[in-house]
Structure formats: C-alpha cells, structure tokens
Amino acid sequence: MRWFQNVPALIFGLGCGLACTAAQNDPALNVLVYSGVAPEILVQAEADSSRILERAGVLLNWRNCRPEYPCPIAPDFVHVSMRIVNHTGREGLGCSLVTKAGGSDAVAGLENVQRLAVASGIPAWQILAAVMAHEIGHLMLGPSHSGGGLMHGNWDVHDLGHLGQRQLKFDLAQSTRLKAAVLARSRPERTLLAARRP
Numbered sequence: 001m002r003w004f005q006n007v008p009a010l011i012f013g014l015g016c017g018l019a020c021t022a023a024q025n026d027p028a029l030n031v032l033v034y035s036g037v038a039p040e041i042l043v044q045a046e047a048d049s050s051r052i053l054e055r056a057g058v059l060l061n062w063r064n065c066r067p068e069y070p071c072p073i074a075p076d077f078v079h080v081s082m083r084i085v086n087h088t089g090r091e092g093l094g095c096s097l098v099t100k101a102g103g104s105d106a107v108a109g110l111e112n113v114q115r116l117a118v119a120s121g122i123p124a125w126q127i128l129a130a131v132m133a134h135e136i137g138h139l140m141l142g143p144s145h146s147g148g149g150l151m152h153g154n155w156d157v158h159d160l161g162h163l164g165q166r167q168l169k170f171d172l173a174q175s176t177r178l179k180a181a182v183l184a185r186s187r188p189e190r191t192l193l194a195a196r197r198p
C-alpha cells in the first residue's frame with residue numbers, strides 16, 4: 001500500500017464511541033507481532049487496530065513476540081504474523097504475502113509510517129494501526145484493493161482525512177467477508193477444542 005506525498009495537515013480526534021460493534025461471541029483472530037517498536041507506540045497502535053477490526057465484527061488477540069518473550073507458535077491458519085520492520089524493501093507502508101485465499105504473514109514499514117506521520121500530522125501509532133488493519137484485511141480477503149477507504153491501495157488526502165478522524169474503515173461488504181474468513185479459520189481450532197472436552 002502506498003500513500004501520496006504532499007498531503008496537507010489534517011484535523012483528527014474523534015473516538016470510537018458507540019461505533020464499535022463487535023460482541024464477545026464474534027470470531028477472534030490471533031496476531032503474533034514481531035517488532036522492536038517502542039511499547040508506548042505499539043500498545044496504542046494495537047488498540048486502535050483492534051478498534052478498526054471490532055467495527056467490522058472481528059476481535060483481535062495480540063501476542064507480542066520479542067527475543068526475551070519468544071512466541072512458541074508459528075504463523076499458521078489461525079495465527080497470523082505481523083512484522084513491524086524499519087524498511088519493507090518497498091516504498092509502501094506495508095505488504096502481505098497473500099493469494100486469493102488470503103495468507104498468514106504481513107509486514108508494516110515503520111520508517112514510511114513515520115514519514116507519513118510527519119507529512120500528514122497524524123500520529124504514527126494511528127497510521128501504524130490502520131496499516132496493520134489494512135494488511136490483516138489482505139490476509140483475510142486476498143490481494144484486491146478497493147477504490148477508497150481502508151482497503152484502498154493508495155491512500156489519498158480523502159482517505160487520510162478519514163484516518164485522522166478515526167473513520168477509515170472496512171466497508172460493509174468487506175466486513176461481512178472478513179468476519180466470515182476469520183470464522184472459517186477459527187473453526188478447526190473450535191472443533192479441536194470441542195473434541196478435547198470430556
């Protein structure tokens with residue numbers, strides 16, 4: 001995903017409020033985070049990314065994997081990984097390894113996130129949150145982009161305005177597909193858990 005240069009300063013600040021619609025029984029996705037990002041940025045980014053996904057009816061379970069707290073789980077069908085690196089090796093904010101069926105590995109590039117934060121006036125953690133939500137969207141929905149909104153391939157001034165106002169989101173059709181995809185992925189785990197019950 002790319003972003004346009006020379007964006008103007010933006011007004012932002014609306015909260016989630018009553019817009020969050022995920023319920024306790026909504027499907028949850030496990031996200032393994034591999035990152036050296038400062039905790040104060042990471043915590044806010046994860047919380048805001050959760051807010052975006054909750055709005056689509058999906059809960060996120062974050063697990064922060066660090067050398068001192070290694071995660072013993074490898075990315076698989078029900079555990080996706082999000083690596084936050086300085087450079088993705090591309091000019092974009094993030095990328096995912098996906099097929100039409102989705103994927104389990106995504107990357108966010110911190111340096112480009114910080115560059116966009118300076119250019120737009122939007123906090124880096126808020127941009128990182130949206131980038132992670134966008135890439136998680138790819139992992140569930142496949143490589144396609146939409147003409148606008150969170151899954152737009154090139155965030156323009158309009159999208160960044162919504163991002164700054166915490167209104168950049170999955171549309172209704174994407175939310176429905178996203179929820180179905182997470183539910184399908186969680187089914188094998190649920191079946192396994194049910195089989196283990198006495």
Ligand SMILES: [Zn+2]
Nearest residue numbers: 001138145153
């Ligand atoms: Zn994308």
